[in-house]
Amino acid sequence: MATKCRDCPIRKLSLFEQMSAEDVEVMERFKVGELTIEAGTPILSEGSNAPQLFTALSGMGLRYTILPDGRRQVLNFVFPGDFVGLQAGVMREMTHSVEATTRMRLCVFDRKELWNLFRHQPERAFSLTWLAALEERFMSEALTTVGQRSAPERIGWAFSRIFRRLTELRMREDHSVPLPYRQQDLADALGLSLVHTNKTLAAMRRNQKATWSDGRLRIPDLEELEAYAMVENPELPKRPLM
Template identity: 50%
Template structure:
């Protein structure tokens, strides 16, 4: 039997990005968690239209969440990082309205969807956290709409790279001045409503300006403050979020 991480030993929950759990909440999560699954790079964690009996929290690895149109075109909705919750939509709506594809090998903690009601009855603080997680998603999607509607191409790319950098640094994934970057330029283009040529040109422009480097599946941001200014991101806001 493969090793399953005890919630007491979770490498994520003590990160400053996440709201600390109380002793009672931690004890509940140890009972609520039913196991872990490993998903290899390139495989779907969930598919559009799929029904799933579980919720999942990303313990390690990264993915892309996308929506496929009937004619085969793809819209990337957002990127998935350690600590993100998957399956809430399919848990409440009966099926997933999007796909999640692993861009690296992933490990996910699993929770039975059928016991969500117990969470609301016995752990209202955790139930509130579930609502909070949904609100965080709504806020990010609102910011994405603003990006697509109001930011120009250079600002869009700067916004995406800045958000990825901030998230991975907050997760403690910076090593030697760089963070992992498994995302293809096509993924960025599909997320930002740009052509891949346009996306590449803007990344080159940011590199020539001395702001970023993207190479060998790593991202370096030489001046995070300038990149945030270019992307028109409020640097004063440091969002924290619950982790399930």
Template identity: 45%
Template sequence: MIPVTTAVRRVPCEACPLRANPYFRDFTAEELKFVSTFKRGELVADAGSMILAEGTHSAQLFTLLSGWAFRYKTLEDGRRQILNFLLPGDLVGLQGSIIGEMEHSVESLSPVVLCVFQRDSLATLFEGYPSLAFDVTWMASREERMLDENLLSLGRRNAMERAAYLIAFLYQRAEKAGMTRKPVIPITQQHVADTLGLSIVHTNKTLR
């Protein structure tokens, strides 16, 4: 079982390392107080842990505090399509919080720490904190834009172009998350294949 800390908060919201990132806006004192109350603890998981499973309901919403994860869907025969990669600052489980059931799964690529929030407090955020509500909407819109580019790659780019785009995309995302001091992208050729819609053999030849 994945351990989760709820009684003791290891990283208080006011000391969150993501606040130093210039790509994130500063909270007002009132917003920071609400988010600190909204947060219920932290979930710590090893690489390869399933954070959320397709078809399940979760009472929790997460933000990724550190590490890498990815969203994916699986066909009945076990074939997997990676939809997107998650980096620090990303929301995890918003779809399940709005729709009620997860339409995809989330797995950690590296050891991760996630901030845990109660889903039933999301309505309070939208009703009482319009700037935070805008932030959530903006993040959902950004996710849609990334999926547009990924779909374009799958539909119109050749294998070499897909691979080049993916590497550049992941590096740029890591840079914005402040993770390029040690630019290690923890993906295997299987992850690349499942993202690009290629066989592992074709992926190996493409990356050589």
């Protein structure tokens, strides 16, 4: 049932670093199974000490934290190729939750094997560190966005990241990509209120910057949007796949 890593549907995409045949074998041994999660279901919960690590294979999800009084910060959207659970893997416990927004397929790894990876597979261990550094870089960029950009710039930045990522994942058709989230999710990701997000989206629709409706995001001119939002290095770097 479970996909063999050698048949991995996303590994060959140019978004991902090429893996040696040996690395693929290593991952195949590291992988303990495959998990299908229904839309709306939690994958990992804050405070838990989950024994599992995941790589998203298909579907989309959400990473977030909740403050004691209920305010929610969406940390990022989870797309195929993302590695989930590094925190639990390396530190004691998760400080954020992850849940599936659509049905998702996940590769499952055993946390206890992580240490063996470091001992016997330095290449893979290096890739993992690379991924962690990439994640940190992304969070820094998000912080810069929320800290410094205006509402339309924030949305423009987020749309650029999403559009390019989904393009790399071959999910773009013409000028649009699927985007199965709620406006509330985007609002919580960007530190904006739902109402203001809605109005800003309406304005961007009016002036042809971007149209997000019925679960699809349409961007007529990506580079123009990026220039407007001052996205400095819009191209996504190649990344390792675990």
